[in-house]
Amino acid sequence: QKEVEQNSGPLSVPEGAIASLNCTYSDRGSQSFFWYRQYSGKSPELIMSIYSNGDKEDGRFTAQLNKASQYVSLLIRDSQPSDSATYLCAVNRDNYGQNFVFGPGTRLSVLP
Amino acid sequence: DVKVTQSSRYLVKRTGEKVFLECVQDMDHENMFWYRQDPGLGLRLIYFSYDVKMKEKGDIPEGYSVSREKKERFSLILESASTNQTSMYLCASSAPTSGDTQYFGPGTRLTVL
Numbered sequence: 001q002k003e004v005e006q007n008s009g010p011l012s013v014p015e016g017a018i019a020s021l022n023c024t025y026s027d028r029g030s031q032s033f034f035w036y037r038q039y040s041g042k043s044p045e046l047i048m049s050i051y052s053n054g055d056k057e058d059g060r061f062t063a064q065l066n067k068a069s070q071y072v073s074l075l076i077r078d079s080q081p082s083d084s085a086t087y088l089c090a091v092n093r094d095n096y097g098q099n100f101v102f103g104p105g106t107r108l109s110v111l112p
Numbered sequence: 113d114v115k116v117t118q119s120s121r122y123l124v125k126r127t128g129e130k131v132f133l134e135c136v137q138d139m140d141h142e143n144m145f146w147y148r149q150d151p152g153l154g155l156r157l158i159y160f161s162y163d164v165k166m167k168e169k170g171d172i173p174e175g176y177s178v179s180r181e182k183k184e185r186f187s188l189i190l191e192s193a194s195t196n197q198t199s200m201y202l203c204a205s206s207a208p209t210s211g212d213t214q215y216f217g218p219g220t221r222l223t224v225l
Contacts, residue, residue: 032212034213034214042218042219043202043216043217043218043219044155044202044216045216046213046214046215049212049213088154088155090214092212098143098160098162098206098208098212099157099160100157100214101157102147102154102155103154104152104153104154105154
């Protein structure tokens, strides 16, 4: 079983819509969860981190964590063409919290 | 801002050559990581280090070694490059004080001919 799973996409949404990206993980002991954005040919950059169950909002981005169901999601409101990228979900996999496993990423395309 | 730099953006080597990829971070981070990224396979951890002179194997260490002689520098070594090591190599660093967030360098696209 893969440790972190994401739909590979592409996920296409019209400009101004809400994009919903999902991630499931297998290790119940995971404590830290991250969403990274990666533009084509560039390195990943952090968008959000979340550590507690519930929602965490930062501008147009909302991360949602449900540890009981072992999923974490990212909502992007008012999607813009500049949001078109691959979104990587990362989960820590040891108690020290430093060692991540990344999901394969979901490619998002925001259509003007 | 955290800055992670990598020695080369693009690198072309021949099969059998010894290859050094250098990574330097300027935020005094304890932890450093080397990944490779391939289409359809995502980011895979090669080696990581939590301290100077310390190293741990990741998921795909075969064919690679690392060196961490100074806190800010983490080197990835391909002892004898092979064509299946053609990939994008990404270095990252983190610290507990930054919430374990990993910050990535720009990447090195290595082609082995």
